[in-house]
Amino acid sequence: MGLELYLDLLSQPCRAVYVFAKKNGISFQLNTVDLLKGQHVSEQFLQLNCQRKVPVLKDGNFVLTESSAILMYLSSKYQVADHWYPADLQARARVHEYLGWHTDNVRGIFGVPLWTKVLGPLIGTQIPEEKVERNRKNMFESLQRLEEKFFGNGTFLTGHQPVALGCNLFEGRPQLTAWRVRVEEFLGADLCQQALGRILSIREQAAKNALPVPYPEVQSRMMLRIARIP
Amino acid sequence: MVLELYLDLLSQPCRAIYIFAKKNGIPFQMQTVDLRKGEHLSDAFAQVNPMMKVPAMKDNDFTLGESVAILLYLTHKYKVPDHWYPQDLQARARVDEYLAWQHTALRRSCLRALWHKVMFPVFLGERVPPETLAATLAELDVNLRVLEDKFLQDKAFLVGPHISLADLVAITELMHPIGGGCPVFEGHPKLAAWYHRVEAAVGKELFREANEVILKAKDSPPANPIIKQKLMSRVLTMIQ
Numbered sequence: 001m002g003l004e005l006y007l008d009l010l011s012q013p014c015r016a017v018y019v020f021a022k023k024n025g026i027s028f029q030l031n032t033v034d035l036l037k038g039q040h041v042s043e044q045f046l047q048l049n050c051q052r053k054v055p056v057l058k059d060g061n062f063v064l065t066e067s068s069a070i071l072m073y074l075s076s077k078y079q080v081a082d083h084w085y086p087a088d089l090q091a092r093a094r095v096h097e098y099l100g101w102h103t104d105n106v107r108g109i110f111g112v113p114l115w116t117k118v119l120g121p122l123i124g125t126q127i128p129e130e131k132v133e134r135n136r137k138n139m140f141e142s143l144q145r146l147e148e149k150f151f152g153n154g155t156f157l158t159g160h161q162p163v164a165l166g167c168n169l170f171e172g173r174p175q176l177t178a179w180r181v182r183v184e185e186f187l188g189a190d191l192c193q194q195a196l197g198r199i200l201s202i203r204e205q206a207a208k209n210a211l212p213v214p215y216p217e218v219q220s221r222m223m224l225r226i227a228r229i230p
Numbered sequence: 231m232v233l234e235l236y237l238d239l240l241s242q243p244c245r246a247i248y249i250f251a252k253k254n255g256i257p258f259q260m261q262t263v264d265l266r267k268g269e270h271l272s273d274a275f276a277q278v279n280p281m282m283k284v285p286a287m288k289d290n291d292f293t294l295g296e297s298v299a300i301l302l303y304l305t306h307k308y309k310v311p312d313h314w315y316p317q318d319l320q321a322r323a324r325v326d327e328y329l330a331w332q333h334t335a336l337r338r339s340c341l342r343a344l345w346h347k348v349m350f351p352v353f354l355g356e357r358v359p360p361e362t363l364a365a366t367l368a369e370l371d372v373n374l375r376v377l378e379d380k381f382l383q384d385k386a387f388l389v390g391p392h393i394s395l396a397d398l399v400a401i402t403e404l405m406h407p408i409g410g411g412c413p414v415f416e417g418h419p420k421l422a423a424w425y426h427r428v429e430a431a432v433g434k435e436l437f438r439e440a441n442e443v444i445l446k447a448k449d450s451p452p453a454n455p456i457i458k459q460k461l462m463s464r465v466l467t468m469i470q
Contacts, residue, residue: 024397064324069327089306092306093292096297107334149280230467
């Protein structure tokens with residue numbers, strides 16, 4: 001059996017893996033794991049990943065979790081163009097440095113608006129305004145840092161989540177805006193649409209009550225995640 | 231100019247880098263950045279790492295932050311033995327997988343365990359409600375279970391028969407709650423056995439040297455009020 005990727009494009013790291021594989025012409029079978037329908041807590045998925053998280057890669061018998069590990073595995077195995085993960089010692093160090101910083105300053109933070117604006121309300125939970133405000137402040141601080149220190153390095157489309165939810169992150173940030181345009185042009189409009197379709201339409205779907213209401217086991221996991229919002 | 235490593239051995243990732251460099255005979259100049267005195271907030275240190283965090287590295291004009299980035303840089307530059315970060319694609323992926331997982335999982339719970347149990351009350355003079363500490367220790371236990379069941383399983387080391395970066399990062403994380411007096415190995419005999427194997431592979435003397443500071447964390451003198459004020463919001467962000 002060929003390469004399989006278990007993804008839900010609602011998830012930021014899944015989008016990164018999807019875009020990377022598609023852009024580099026890596027053939028894979030897409031196995032969608034619908035998080036809102038609780039497919040990640042099924043017995044079947046548990047066999048694959050006891051952590052019940054996406055993305056997951058399955059290459060023959062080899063199962064791998066964690067998006068950055070998956071991206072590096074794919075880079076090495078499929079010998080993609082050097083710029084994705086440069087062989088040069090210092091350039092590669094900058095990629096690792098960004099990925100480390102990203103985990104603390106982008107991953108958790110930029111995912112929060114999806115919870116405050118869509119997923120929390122979906123299960124009847126309001127996140128306190130104080131936390132929403134703190135998150136907004138954290139996002140802007142991170143963007144500041146991104147511009148000052150990391151500008152020119154990012155290749156992952158993580159910024160779209162809050163934008164889709166009405167947070168105008170790129171306003172007044174011409175460098176970031178220009179970078180975003182370059183990334184989107186490089187990847188191509190089709191691929192961007194494929195990768196971002198789900199997250200860009202989520203608010204509209206929520207407004208139309210078109211999102212499945214997660215069942216209790218999923219809701220309790222969602223509550224745990226919500227509790228971690230600082 | 232010799233490689234400079236800006237470290238405070240109070241910090242988990244700093245210990246990993248210290249042990250790695252020493253074990254592999256990588257010559258470096260140790261630049262201690264005393265976190266409890268707020269030295270990481272100085273203008274001088276900001277020149278090395280504008281994020282004002284340790285560990286940081288300076289190799290001639292090249293400065294670098296983030297512990298995994300530094301470990302991998304040293305791995306590649308100094309051509310250390312393969313077992314630390316194997317060439318084999320799948321073995322290497324396992325190290326990458328562990329390093330990614332631990333960042334928001336084990337590292338976070340180990341940090342919170344130390345701060346809630348020891349550093350808040352002793353160093354910052356702040357009371358921690360018992361239910362907060364209990365929740366933190368419960369979460370630590372969950373992560374220890376994942377470490378055992380998903381990563382270690384029945385292997386000698388986390389990714390195979392030999393010590394790797396994954397084990398080094400994991401053990402230095404665990405020294406945080408151990409330094410805080412938490413019974414980390416209670417109910418985790420496999421982890422206890424693994425701990426001893428890692429200590430032996432690193433070398434008892436180097437292991438002891440690297441952990442001297444964390445094992446005395448509970449004897450931290452209280453922070454002076456000015457330092458406390460400077461550190462408080464950063465500490466709260468760090469452990470959230």
